[in-house]
Amino acid sequence: MRSFFAALALALALPAGAFADSDGELLGDAERGADVFRKCTGCHKVGPDAPNRAGPHLNEIFGRKAGSIEGFKYSKSMQRAFGDGLVWDAETLDAYIENPRALISGTRMSFRGLKDPQDRHDVLAYLRQFTASPQNIPEAAPTANAHEVVLSPEILAIVGDAEYGEYLAAECLTCHKRSGSDDGIPSIVNWYEEDFVVAMHAYKRKVRPHPVMQMMASRLSDEEIAALAAYFAKIEQDG
Ligand code: HEC
Ligand code: HEC
16 A cells, blocks of 8 residues: 555646745745734744754644654644645745644644734744754745635635535545545545545645645535535544
8 A cells, every 4th residue: 555655646646846936925924924923922932052842843834744753742733744745835834924824733732823924924923933954955846826724705605515425535535535534545544524635635736745645636626626525524434
């Protein structure tokens, strides 16, 4: 099974170096960002010798692999993101700070997210100052705006047809177990429908890095994603 995934991952891997070398539109006003960062300081420190608190320190966060601070106890989901090779850049940070669960479903960061794009871009500009050698660091994909995981109210309002979802789910269940048992492939049963929809769109928009799931999600329409969300939200865990 492992080698199957490895081969598939290789076959599907997208050119990774597609980064703009400008600062992109995702970095705002660092001074204002220092203020916005007060929403984070209850859990995160940044600056010389910043320690870990409830959250990991945020020095050198640009270009840092997700979940990579030694000795910090990350959630299982963050450890999986580390295994998938998720790297923090302006784009992935923007998505995570906007809605942590869009990027990392089971994240322990209990933070509602910053919905105002200006707030996010300012706080990113602030954090950017604590990453050395900026010239080597990817800032954001050129198409950053298309990658946003903010879903329009119309997408979120689609009422999923659970019966159609059951039909579509057959393919998913070749990997994801009904019982939700968790051997490298995460459980997708009994989720909140909205979290499920947001996660699938994050693969579809390639903000989440997993190539197999990106391919799966890219083939699904908004209605199909809603149908799957409705089905998996109600599925019995019958082993
Ligand atoms: C209530 C506490 C809390 C608040 C508030 C909070 N975070 Fe976090 N943050 C965490 C925790 C806990 C983690 C580790 C998450 C995990 O393991 O799933 C984390 C992880 C992160 C990571 C990933 C770090 C890594 O090593 O991969 C970033 C980046 C981050 N937070 C940024 C922010 C920013 C920016 C803010 C403010 C806008 C913020 N956080 C607010 C608790 C918090
Ligand atoms: C070839 C095996 C395979 C198939 C088929 C598959 N998945 Fe996945 N899925 C995975 C793996 C592996 C992960 C973990 C990816 C990651 O780390 O981001 C995953 C992750 C997910 C997640 C995010 C879980 C989390 O905890 O963040 C969702 C939601 C999901 N899959 C839904 C689906 C749906 C819906 C289908 C069917 C349309 C499907 N998957 C088909 C292997 C598969």
